[in-house]
Each structure stands twice: as structure tokens, then as C-alpha cells.
Amino acid sequence: MKKLFLILLACLMLAACGSKNEDGEKTYNVGVLQLVQHAALDSATQGFKDALKDKLGDRVVFDEQNASGDPTNCSIISNQFVANNVDLIFANATPALQAAATATGDIPIVATSVTSFAAALGINDWNGTTGINVTGTSDLAVGALKKQAEQIVELFPEAKKVAIIFSSAEANSVAQAEEIEVYLEELGLQSARYTFSDSNDIAQVAFNACEWADVVFAPTDNAIASYASADQFSKPVIAGEEGICKRIGVATVSLSYYQIGYKAGEMAYDILENGKDPATLPVLEENEMSKMYNAALCEKFNVEVPADYIEVK
Amino acid sequence: MLTFSSLLRALPGNVAQGMIWGIMALGLYVTYKILNFSDLTVDGSFSTGAAVGVMLIINGVPALLAVIIAFLVGCIAGLITGLLHTVLKIAPILSGILTQIALYSINLHILGNKANQAVNVNEYHLLLSLRDTNKSILVALLFAIALMLILYWFFGTELGSAIRATGSNEQMAKAQGININLMKVTALALSNGIVALGGALLAQYQGFADVSVGRGAIVIGLAAIIIGTVVVGANKKEHNFLLLLGSAVIGGVIYYIFIGIVLWLKLPTNDMKLFTAIIVAIFLSLPHLKIKKKEKKDATN
Structure with missing residues (x-):
């Protein structure tokens, strides 16, 4: 057992040595938390990443994690993001949003593939904004x-x-x-x-x-x-x-999940670069259908x- | 980003979540180790505990009371598995599966016919939350110690001893005049009560109850028990019962520390379940490998 732990410790130290990459001034670390491998959610994540890459080029680094369908994994991943002190968390699907919003009250969270933000966050008097560090795009398809x-x-x-x-x-x-x-x-x-x-x-x-x-x-x-x-x-x-x-x-x-993901990416850009406050940035609920x-x-x-x-x- | 300090910063959260699953593993310990009964009810009763806890809290019940009520509702779930097995003579695994399937629908009803219900840490007074991991560790630890002491006391009473006897030798226990059916039902109810309590704690910790939150709970619970057994070296019978119980909680913590490491190493996320399985497989095989090594050593001497 002791040997095993020593080897593990050595690996950790090696990993710690090779991680000095602080050259660019405004490179953003974005944690991507997706609930499960699923065609619609995959498209939304792709849209989100494409939007940020279109706006920021290579000034954004994604830490992509997938809870593999297990809602409790969302908390452990959110906890990791908070520990890494990421600049923004992208939460894809309801349990991902809930875990992220529980984990941090400070780091901005942009969510998508959530039908009702009010229900997901337990907000009773819904007025279109969350009032906390959360905003995003809904996947409600009306009409x-x-x-x-x-x-x-x-x-x-x-x-x-x-x-x-x-x-x-x-x-x-x-x-x-x-x-x-x-x-x-x-x-x-x-x-x-x-x-x-x-x-x-x-x-x-x-x-x-x-x-x-x-x-x-x-x-x-x-x-x-x-x-x-x-x-x-x-x-x-x-x-x-x-x-x-x-x-x-x-x-x-x-509804195009790629599109709602892309729009969430644009909101993330507004928060990161233009200093918009997620608490007052309205959740996008009216979706254009394609x-x-x-x-x-x-x-x-x-x-x-x-x-x-x-x-x- | 792959720095050692970020792993350390994530540690309290991983420990807190592991300890909550360790509490769930204490419940599983009662059926798996003491009663010698493979109970698959837990995947359902864990979600039941989460659902009951959250629904009570959002309807104004104090969090501690909600957790206790979740325990009682979990007991009922275990009771049903027990009755399916003892009265209707359905095989242990099937009885558990049947209750588990039924609980899926029941849990949806408890959650107000929704798959997911939030319990917002900003609006309710919760016992523990991912927002404050240090406090969560403390609260989970208090629950774990309290439960361990209660179980320690309970399995020393006449009823508890009779359950242990039923678990170690059913025929012998019957010959001693023990009502083994009653013992099985009691142990199953107690076990699922503790599992549901764990579910109620986890729901508060993560800020929501989801109907699928208990999926795979049995795997995590068993992994916690086995990892704990290996690490504490609690294979030997002479170990203190309190230490054996503690090993399940420690196992849960270690399990989640490893998951934290898997995440921290940024391995391909689609392979996360694969790495989790490998970790558990390593721990499962460690006792066997140790014995083999010892045999080899003895042979060369």
C-alpha cells in the first residue's frame, strides 16, 4: 500500500511541475459541465464552444467534464471547477445547473438545455432574471x-x-x-x-x-x-x-440545440469581456425555431x- | 491548470460527498455484511430519501426533522422488500429489484410528478451544502458518528444479536427459536432507513433531488464497504465492530477522493465510469493479491 501511495504522490508532483502556462494576459478558463452524452446536449456544448471561440479565438480554455448521466457526479465536477477557480461555468441541463449554482455563489454560471430556470433554481417570484450569478438560454419550444x-x-x-x-x-x-x-x-x-x-x-x-x-x-x-x-x-x-x-x-x-448553446456562448462572452452581471442579464426564454x-x-x-x-x- | 493545489482545494468537497455516501454505506453494511442479504432496494430508497427530504424542506419543515422523516419513509421501503421476501417468498435480489422499480414511480409522485426538484441554498436553511464544504464535512461526520454509535448499541441488544445470528447462520438461528423472518424485515427496514437518510443529506448537499439520483447507489455503497475493509485491514473477525462500521465511512471518502483525482487528471470524460470501475477492481483484488504475495514469500522461506 505504501508503495502505491508513494508512486501516486510522485505522479502528482510531476504533474504539478509541468503546468506553468501563464503567458497570455486575458485567457479565460471555462468549466464545461454536461449532464450526459446525448445528441442534443452535445450540440448545445458545441454551439457554446463555437461562440466563445468565434469571439475570443484562442483566449479561452475549456475544461470539459461530463457527469455520464449520474446527477451526483455534477456536484463533484462543480466542486472541482470551484477549486480550480474557473472564470465561468457552463452548465448543460438542469441537474448540472443546480449543482453548479449550489457550489458557487460568485463564479458566473451560464446554463442551457434548461426548460425552466425558475423551477431548476427554486425561484418563486420569477421576473426573467435570476438575481444570482446565473443566466442562460432555455430550451422551451413554444408554438x-x-x-x-x-x-x-x-x-x-x-x-x-x-x-x-x-x-x-x-x-x-x-x-x-x-x-x-x-x-x-x-x-x-x-x-x-x-x-x-x-x-x-x-x-x-x-x-x-x-x-x-x-x-x-x-x-x-x-x-x-x-x-x-x-x-x-x-x-x-x-x-x-x-x-x-x-x-x-x-x-x-x-429548436436547434446548437443555436441555444451558441446564444449561451454569446452571453458568456458578454459576462467575461464586457463585464455584464449574470444576475441582471435576462434568461433567454423565447427561442426562435429553425x-x-x-x-x-x-x-x-x-x-x-x-x-x-x-x-x- | 493541473496543479497540486487545485486538487487540494477540491479535497474538502470530495471528502464531504464521500462521507455522505459513507453514511449510505453504513445502511448497506447492515444488510450486506450483517444480514448477508444482497438488497437492491437501496437504489430506490436513496432517491426516496432525497425526494422526501427536499419536499418537506421546501414546504417549511426544518431540515433536521425532514432528514428524520426521510429515515422513517426509507424504513417503510425496506419493510416492503422484507415482506416480499418473507411472506411472498420472493428471492432476495428480486424482492429488492421489485421494490426499487416500484419506488421509481412513487418517488416521482413524492416529487410532485416531476423528475427533479430544487432546494435552493439561498432560500432555505439546510444542514449541509456544497457551498460550505467544511461545515458539510462536520455535519456529515456528526451524523456518521451518531449512526455508528446507535448501530453499535443496537447490535449489542437482544434484537440486534438475533439479527446477527440470522445473518451468520439462518438454520442455527431458527433452531434457537429466533423468528428469522422478523429479523430479516427489521434489518431491511433499518438498512433502508439509513440509506434514505443518506439520500436526504445528499439532496441538501447538492441542492436538488432527482428521481435518478440513487441510480448505481448500490455500486458506490459496496465499493465504499470493500475499499474500507481493505484500507483498514478489517478482514479479520477480531476487529472492533465500531471500527468495521467506521471503515465503510472511510471507504466512501476514499472512493470520492479517487474520483476527484480522476477528474483532476483531466482524463477523457467519456471514460470516467471506466476509470471508476478500474479503481474499484483494484481495491477488490488487493486482499487476494496480498495473500498470494504472502504465500509466495512463505514458499521461498
Whole structure:
């Protein structure tokens, strides 16, 4: 045991010797704390880093840590950031924000992928700013379904019949179907529900939907997101979000996690360089949604993509 | 940035968090070491303790009382596992898993049908918080000592001795006229109560309760017990029971110090769980390697 500790101690001392890199005057150390490896969160972190690199060049150093899905790891990582006395903490997802905000009341924290900052921080009288060392961008998507209904008309002006396909077991999907039916009716489109309760039935239900409809709509349904495949649809699909669009859809109107991460990065820049106070910098809650398209499927269905669309990658 | 002093500055936080998990490990010790029962309820009951503690505190209950109530609710969770095992004759591991699964839904209900509930250190008077790590160490230490003394006393009573007897030889205990089912249920309730208490402390420490906070709790708890056993050398039976209990708490602290080192070394973050597993594997194999080395030495003599 003693030998083991001696070796460890020697390693620590060696590591301590090789770390004198204090040449640049205003190089910022930013701690990046992400809750879990996940496509959306990864995009947000990428957006955050890109924003700061665009603004600061190589005057920013990131200490990237991932709690690997374990919320309690967020505290141990936040504790490390505070010990390192980083200039700013970027917290990606709710538990990451909570742990960071508990760990420090001084170091500025910019968060993203948080739906409600008020709920995450336990603030009862919410007025748009946190009043503490925290600000950031929310991932709330308001009015997505209405924009998606309008997208059907925009891309397929000839379409008359829209099939809505989802799992009847998911309450969230049923609610979305009810909402978009109203918008479709307002736009003069006929709609019908095609539901399944067992993910093994998706292919059959998709076939029936495509037989009847001109365009299929798939809400943010977990079963669709996990089990549907593009081959099952002989008609173009408008998707409820980016991930489903990537899988089976020709297009969607969706929140871009890269964008909310990028905006959080711009806020971080304002705090670091322009001396803005996170306590009074309003949390960005109104998100612009981006129109996105799936290049391969648009080609398959000969869809002409307007210029304001961005490609889903 | 990779300086020794930054590791030292992070140390109090790592020790505090390790000590809280050590308290949880004390609970696990009751079932794993004393009762000889692999109880997987703890992943659920740890979250239950966190959820109960936080919900009570945000509704105005003093933090200490909230922790005690979390203990009692944890006891109920253990009771259910005990009843599944003793009355319905379900195998130990399965009984624990069943309660754990059920607790996931129950914990969501406790949290007001949300996956996550904040308890803001700026707004509530908490027993301990990541904001003040030195105070947290002190509070966690007081809880650990109090629990160790209570367990020391309890396992000396007639009831406690009967639980120990059940754990070491069930048939023999039965022959002595001990109601072994009652002993199992009692030990499971006590164990999960302590685990839930640990959950309530951790939730305050990190400033939130999350429905998945207890995921993998059993692994950390077992790691703490085993690391403690190796470091204190508490394999031998003649050791004082108080020292054996203390070793679980020390094990938790060492576990988190190592995690702190893994973080500090800035190893690729996606490999963090891999390094954690390697650390535990090293500690698990140390006693065996020591014995082998001794045998070799004896052979050459």
C-alpha cells in the first residue's frame, strides 16, 4: 500500500511541475459541465464552444467534464471547477445547473438545455432574471406545432390529406395530435390519426397511413423516434423535432440545440469581456425555431427546399 | 491548470460527498455484511430519501426533522422488500429489484410528478451544502458518528444479536427459536432507513433531488464497504465492530477522493465510469493479491 501511495504522490508532483502556462494576459478558463452524452446536449456544448471561440479565438480554455448521466457526479465536477477557480461555468441541463449554482455563489454560471430556470433554481417570484450569478438560454419550444402545420402547406401546397402517426400509449403524443388537428383544419386540410400501441406494428400502421394520406405528420413520439425507419413511409413525413426529422422526415420546424448553446456562448462572452452581471442579464426564454430539412429524403420525394432551411446533420 | 493545489482545494468537497455516501454505506453494511442479504432496494430508497427530504424542506419543515422523516419513509421501503421476501417468498435480489422499480414511480409522485426538484441554498436553511464544504464535512461526520454509535448499541441488544445470528447462520438461528423472518424485515427496514437518510443529506448537499439520483447507489455503497475493509485491514473477525462500521465511512471518502483525482487528471470524460470501475477492481483484488504475495514469500522461506 505504501508503495502505491508513494508512486501516486510522485505522479502528482510531476504533474504539478509541468503546468506553468501563464503567458497570455486575458485567457479565460471555462468549466464545461454536461449532464450526459446525448445528441442534443452535445450540440448545445458545441454551439457554446463555437461562440466563445468565434469571439475570443484562442483566449479561452475549456475544461470539459461530463457527469455520464449520474446527477451526483455534477456536484463533484462543480466542486472541482470551484477549486480550480474557473472564470465561468457552463452548465448543460438542469441537474448540472443546480449543482453548479449550489457550489458557487460568485463564479458566473451560464446554463442551457434548461426548460425552466425558475423551477431548476427554486425561484418563486420569477421576473426573467435570476438575481444570482446565473443566466442562460432555455430550451422551451413554444408554438412549434403551429409552425409545423404551416410547413406542410409551404412544402406541399397540393396536399389535402394529412395522416398523424403516433403511439397511443404516449400521452404527450395524443396531446400534440389534438393540437395540430386544430391548426390543420384552420389551414383547410383533412387529417386522420393512425395509431399503434406496440412498436412492432409501426410498419403496418405507416403503410396504411401512406395509402390514405398525401403527407404524414409524426409528433415528438418516443416510439417513432426509436423504432420508425424511413423505408416504412412511401409519402413524405413532417417531423415534430430534429431527431425524428433526421430519421424519417423530409423537414421540421424545431429548436436547434446548437443555436441555444451558441446564444449561451454569446452571453458568456458578454459576462467575461464586457463585464455584464449574470444576475441582471435576462434568461433567454423565447427561442426562435429553425426550419430544417433532411437532404436525402427531400431528394427521394423531390421536395424543393426554400432558402431559409438549414440541413439536419 | 493541473496543479497540486487545485486538487487540494477540491479535497474538502470530495471528502464531504464521500462521507455522505459513507453514511449510505453504513445502511448497506447492515444488510450486506450483517444480514448477508444482497438488497437492491437501496437504489430506490436513496432517491426516496432525497425526494422526501427536499419536499418537506421546501414546504417549511426544518431540515433536521425532514432528514428524520426521510429515515422513517426509507424504513417503510425496506419493510416492503422484507415482506416480499418473507411472506411472498420472493428471492432476495428480486424482492429488492421489485421494490426499487416500484419506488421509481412513487418517488416521482413524492416529487410532485416531476423528475427533479430544487432546494435552493439561498432560500432555505439546510444542514449541509456544497457551498460550505467544511461545515458539510462536520455535519456529515456528526451524523456518521451518531449512526455508528446507535448501530453499535443496537447490535449489542437482544434484537440486534438475533439479527446477527440470522445473518451468520439462518438454520442455527431458527433452531434457537429466533423468528428469522422478523429479523430479516427489521434489518431491511433499518438498512433502508439509513440509506434514505443518506439520500436526504445528499439532496441538501447538492441542492436538488432527482428521481435518478440513487441510480448505481448500490455500486458506490459496496465499493465504499470493500475499499474500507481493505484500507483498514478489517478482514479479520477480531476487529472492533465500531471500527468495521467506521471503515465503510472511510471507504466512501476514499472512493470520492479517487474520483476527484480522476477528474483532476483531466482524463477523457467519456471514460470516467471506466476509470471508476478500474479503481474499484483494484481495491477488490488487493486482499487476494496480498495473500498470494504472502504465500509466495512463505514458499521461498
